[in-house]
Amino acid sequence: MSDxxxxxxxxxxxxxxxxxxxxxxxxxxxxxxQTEVIEAIAEYVGxxxxxxxxxxxxxxxxxxxxxxxxxxxxxxxFTATSSHGLLYMHEMLHWAAGARLPxxxxxxxxxxxxxxxxxxxxxDALSQRDTGWLxxxxxxxxxxxxxxxxxxxxxxxxRVLLPVMINMDGFLLSHIMQPFEMTEPGDFVPQxxxxxxxxxxxxxxxxxxxxxxxxxxFRHDMEKAMRASRTVIAETEAAFAKRFGRSYAPIEEYLCxxxxxxxxxxxxxxxxxxxxxxxxxxxGVKAGVMRIRWLRPFPIDMKIEGKDLVVIDRDYSFGFGxxxxxxxxxxxxxxxxxxxxxxxxxxxxxxxxxATFVRTRKVGTEFWFGIPSEEQ
Amino acid sequence: xxxxxxEEMLLKCPSTCAGCGSLLALRYILKAAGKDTxxxxxxxxxxxxxxxxxxxxxxxxxxxIAFAAAAACASGMSEAFRAVGKKTNVIVYAGDGGxxxxxxxxxxxxxxxxxxxxxxxxxxEAYGNTGMQRSxxxxxxxxxxxxxxxxxxxxxxxxxxxxxxNLPYQATACASYPADIYNKVKKALSxxxxxxxxxxxxxxxxxxxxxxxTVEIGKMAVKxxxxxxxxxxxxxxxxxxxxxxxxxxPSPVADYLKAQGRFRKVDDATAAKIQAQVDKNLKKIAAEAxxxxxxx
Ligand code: SF4
Numbered sequence: 083m084s085d086x087x088x089x090x091x092x093x094x095x096x097x098x099x100x101x102x103x104x105x106x107x108x109x110x111x112x113x114x115x116q117t118e119v120i121e122a123i124a125e126y127v128g129x130x131x132x133x134x135x136x137x138x139x140x141x142x143x144x145x146x147x148x149x150x151x152x153x154x155x156x157x158x159x160f161t162a163t164s165s166h167g168l169l170y171m172h173e174m175l176h177w178a179a180g181a182r183l184p185x186x187x188x189x190x191x192x193x194x195x196x197x198x199x200x201x202x203x204x205x206d207a208l209s210q211r212d213t214g215w216l217x218x219x220x221x222x223x224x225x226x227x228x229x230x231x232x233x234x235x236x237x238x239x240x241r242v243l244l245p246v247m248i249n250m251d252g253f254l255l256s257h258i259m260q261p262f263e264m265t266e267p268g269d270f271v272p273q274x275x276x277x278x279x280x281x282x283x284x285x286x287x288x289x290x291x292x293x294x295x296x297x298x299x300f301r302h303d304m305e306k307a308m309r310a311s312r313t314v315i316a317e318t319e320a321a322f323a324k325r326f327g328r329s330y331a332p333i334e335e336y337l338c339x340x341x342x343x344x345x346x347x348x349x350x351x352x353x354x355x356x357x358x359x360x361x362x363x364x365x366g367v368k369a370g371v372m373r374i375r376w377l378r379p380f381p382i383d384m385k386i387e388g389k390d391l392v393v394i395d396r397d398y399s400f401g402f403g404x405x406x407x408x409x410x411x412x413x414x415x416x417x418x419x420x421x422x423x424x425x426x427x428x429x430x431x432x433x434x435x436x437a438t439f440v441r442t443r444k445v446g447t448e449f450w451f452g453i454p455s456e457e458q
Numbered sequence: 459x460x461x462x463x464x465e466e467m468l469l470k471c472p473s474t475c476a477g478c479g480s481l482l483a484l485r486y487i488l489k490a491a492g493k494d495t496x497x498x499x500x501x502x503x504x505x506x507x508x509x510x511x512x513x514x515x516x517x518x519x520x521x522x523i524a525f526a527a528a529a530a531c532a533s534g535m536s537e538a539f540r541a542v543g544k545k546t547n548v549i550v551y552a553g554d555g556g557x558x559x560x561x562x563x564x565x566x567x568x569x570x571x572x573x574x575x576x577x578x579x580x581x582x583e584a585y586g587n588t589g590m591q592r593s594x595x596x597x598x599x600x601x602x603x604x605x606x607x608x609x610x611x612x613x614x615x616x617x618x619x620x621x622x623x624n625l626p627y628q629a630t631a632c633a634s635y636p637a638d639i640y641n642k643v644k645k646a647l648s649x650x651x652x653x654x655x656x657x658x659x660x661x662x663x664x665x666x667x668x669x670x671x672t673v674e675i676g677k678m679a680v681k682x683x684x685x686x687x688x689x690x691x692x693x694x695x696x697x698x699x700x701x702x703x704x705x706x707x708p709s710p711v712a713d714y715l716k717a718q719g720r721f722r723k724v725d726d727a728t729a730a731k732i733q734a735q736v737d738k739n740l741k742k743i744a745a746e747a748x749x750x751x752x753x754x
Contacts, residue, residue: 106541109534135537140567144530147523147564151498151534154521157542159534173524280519280535282494282546289522292511 085263085326092226092255095262096162096188096248097122099230101132103271105186106157109137109148114200115252116164116190123160142167146174146185153183154288156279158234162188164252165206169194172210178245179214179304181289182278184237185245187215188230191349191396192252193427201428202251204348204397208377208405214304216246216311217378221334221353223260226250228328229375232318235271239318241310243276251349253428265326308379315376332376333384337363341370343440344386347394348374348406351425351436355394358436369440380409390418392443394436396425403448420444424451462640463489467517474507477669479633479659479676480580481507484551486636487578488518490643495547496521496535500528500561502553503587504580526560528552529568532575540574547647548575554595555585558616569623569652576646576653579616580633582661590664597684598732599715599724602664608723612735620654621690627653629689633660634676635700642689649691658685666719675717683708683740684732688747695750697743705744711736 090098097119100108108127110120126132135152139145142163149159163171168189178185193203207217216236220226226248233246250256280288292300315332323329336356338344343362345355352373362369370389374381395404402408407421420443425431429452439449450458467488474481480503488495495518499505505522508515523531528550536548552561557579565577584602585591592602594614601608620628627649629642639657646653660675662668667675679685680700687698697705711733715721724732 107534107538109530109537135541137533137537138571139530139533140570141563143526144533144564144567147527147530148534148537150523150527151521151531151536152538153534155535155538155542155544157538159538174527177524177527280496280521282496282519285514285517285519287508287511287514287516287520287522290508290511290514290520291506296511 085265087261088264089259089261090223091118091257091259092223092250093118093190093257094122095223095227096230096250097126098264099227100160101126102267103231103234104132104158105134105160107135107137107149107152107159108161109139109145109152109159110161111139111142111145111163111167113142113164113167115192115256116162116167116188118256119162119188119190142170143174146171146178149185150174150178150181150183153185154181154280156274156276158238158274160186162190164190165192165194168206168210172213175210175213175215180300182243182307183245184243184274184276186230186233186237187245187247189247189249190252190256191249199427200252202254202396203426203428204249207247207249208397211378214244215378216244216376217249218246218376219249219348219374220255221350221373223255223258224262224328225330226255227262227264228322228330231267231271232322235318236311236314238274239314240275240277242307242314244304244307244311249349254350270322270325312379312382330375332381334373334375336371336373338370338372338385340368341389342368343390343392343443344370344372345392345394345436345440346372346374346406346410348377349396351394351396351431354433355436357433358440361433361437362440367440374406380413382413384410384414386414386417390420390443390445392420392422392439394422394424394431394439398423398426418445421448422451423448462486462637465489469515469517472507472515473509474503475663475669477662477672478503479661479672480504480582482636482672483580483631483633483639483657483659486639487549487551487643488516490640491547491549491647493518494545495549498523498528498532498535498548498550500552500556501525501587502556503582504551504553506587525556526564528556528561529564529577532577533568533571533573536573536575550575550577552577552579553586554579554581554583555593558594558614562619566623569620569625569654572651574650574652576643576655578655578657580657580659582659582664583613584661584664586661586664599728600720601723602720608728617656625654626651627689627691630656630685630687632658632676632680632685632687634673634680635687638687638698638700645691664720667717678709678714678717680704681709682711682714683736684711684714686740686743688743693750694754695746697747705740708740
């Protein structure tokens with residue numbers, strides 16, 4: 083292990099991690115704020131630092147499809163996108179997961195139009211949560227780097243063989259410079275061995291018409307893989323911690339053990355919430371933070387007994403509610419949730435704001451930050 | 459006479475309609491391509507013809523992909539094979555809808571990038587798999603389920619669109635001329651970079667013709683000049699033998715139209731218009747071939 087401390091944006095750190103795990107094919111289409119990721123990779127490939135084929139496709143639909151075509155030959159692939167690009171891929175996201183291809187994708191969270199808005203929001207990725215992709219949300223440049231390396235090992239594990247999406251808040255993290263340790267993964271990510279790769283000496287049909295019972299089995303297999311991925315994620319994160327000294331969990335807890343009230347959020351908001359908890363603690367409020375990292379597979383062991391939850395959603399499911407709040411309530415019916423909708427379209431949400439959410443919380447209600455109370 | 463291998467690459471009992479031109483063409487495409495081949499098939503008749511899991515018609519791997527996605531899938535696959543030093547042929551086999559309509563963006567992108575694969579469009583001039591709706595490749599006057607009175611606009615000139623990408627090899631073919639298909643596929647696969655072959659594939663239910671007439675109808679298309687067989691290898695444009703013969707004295711297009719139920723609503727004025735278009739096109743093609751020969 084030779085770590086070196088460097089300054090980088092989240093995007094460039096992700097690209098550096100991709101270079102380290104040596105994919106054979108990268109296919110991508112540019113979109114703000116993801117562009118830096120694929121520009122950096124194009125530079126690596128162009129400059130001979132990375133021995134990969136870079137396919138500059140004509141659309142995101144084709145980016146994902148080219149990854150599918152490449153991946154089925156049994157090699158490692160990567161792509162990155164954001165926002166409308168992710169939505170344009172939607173059809174192929176299903177094809178990738180359904181074909182059990184361990185594609186890894188950087189996904190820079192951004193608002194969806196109309197109106198045009200390039201700032202952070204999680205609606206893009208959350209609207210893809212039922213595609214069969216694993217989804218992790220990162221909160222620092224270091225985590226963007228580390229999660230990218232781990233994503234390949236998790237996706238390519240034969241117990242999983244599902245694609246992984248690494249979500250990073252647009253600009254708030256993608257373009258923010260932070261110092262991070264550039265770890266050489268070495269053999270941490272083993273060589274890929276895809277059991278169902280295309281073999282002309284053993285010809286098979288892939289994705290042919292399948293009768294209902296077989297289709298049903300395929301879908302159940304995907305869910306079994308999702309469940310198994312919980313174990314693989316835990317093993318991978320533990321192995322990573324042991325080897326490189328940085329540990330992660332599906333839910334990052336901060337001061338939660340004795341907390342009466344816990345802020346729940348994803349991405350940079352989840353990290354920022356730790357400062358809010360410190361402020362609240364000084365006021366005598368026993369506050370903590372749960373930052374959900376893996377949204378798929380969804381965490382099954384949230385320790386929320388006896389605690390109020392202030393769930394901050396940087397997203398919304400219209401006619402229903404905040405997505406994360408809804409997911410928690412569905413899985414933990416006893417959860418006492420004050421739902422806060424905040425940060426849409428990149429709306430600024432400070433740790434002071436978050437502390438206020440906690441102080442003024444009303445369990446069982448939904449609060450839209452920035453909208454006057456009489457209009458709520 | 460070309461030596462076409464006896465070995466069959468398609469197993470028996472495909473679930474096609476009787477007399478399907480696209481399957482006839484595929485039989486010779488695979489004979490030409492050989493075993494070291496992967497077929498990429500988007501949504502189309504051929505994604506159904508291959509059979510229901512776990513059975514399969516083909517003796518080469520077949521990768522089924524979404525309607526709009528074939529050329530992009532072939533791009534990724536071909537790049538991956540080449541990256542690890544494999545020569546495996548990657549052949550897209552797509553219908554006219556998946557090529558001229560929904561798939562054209564991915565196809566154009568792949569051609570522009572110079573991807574190394576062969577794209578074959580079998581053109582039955584409608585959406586056969588969904589029950590014969592009009593596509594961009596449906597000809598003027600043809601009845602489909604969405605043009606019940608006959609299509610009022612022309613067939614999209616796919617070949618000219620493809621040609622604008624300046625690819626190293628491009629050809630047209632027809633299911634009724636297997637040796638021509640075989641030779642063109644062989645040649646295409648010997649050339650690196652993107653290759654495109656456009657095959658007219660008579661379709662009995664769509665064209666409203668008897669199943670046993672497939673070969674005959676395809677030949678009528680070539681003989682009338684409504685479908686011309688040619689190939690373009692880099693800048694060398696040549697008219698293929700059956701069309702060279704036909705162009706000396708093309709048969710009337712009206713005979714071709716009359717032989718098919720789908721053209722039964724074509725009136726005299728439309729028939730004359732179609733004939734005029736064919737005449738003009740034949741002149742254009744003859745001139746192009748002459749120019750190519752002069753400048754060889
Ligand atoms: S509809 Fe036409 S192209 Fe499709 S299988 Fe039947 S004959 Fe072949």
